[in-house]
Amino acid sequence: MRTTLDLPDPVFRDLKVKAAAEGVTLKQLLTGFVEKGLYGTDMAKSKPVRSPLPPPLKSRGVTIPSLTNAEIDEIFLEEDMERWGIKTKS
Template sequence: MRTTIDLPDDLIRAARVRAAASDESLKELFTRALAKELDRAARKQRRKLPVIGSSRPGRSSITPAELEQVLGDDDLDRDVV
């Protein structure tokens, strides 16, 4: 697809130099750079939950009632109801 964008002259100059040094076209350079940026943004959104180490993996001594209490206390600490 064709599109027109307005970029600063110094950015275009630097892109032309980089593309020439990499023996690729401006289209290839911009496609690669944009794909990399979009992939990075997507990975940033897919953050993993924190992992807490345990000497007894797979086991928990907390009851559902205790978990509910802890989560409720956390909400109160944040003034979230």
């Protein structure tokens, strides 16, 4: 089933960062959150979590740069291309 969510940009950015850190897709991460909320367990453990995320950088006094969704997508695309050995524009 397909649906649309309207999330604030900072929440969406944090979701994308968390998904990348855990090595799962955004869909897998959100499905796990919904299942955990509905059933009290994470039934969508298709991939093991590498390690828990550290506390948010804000709590350590570090400034987090503000990026647009397009900028984040570009970063992920470049990382994916690098991972697959595809030359990027330099």
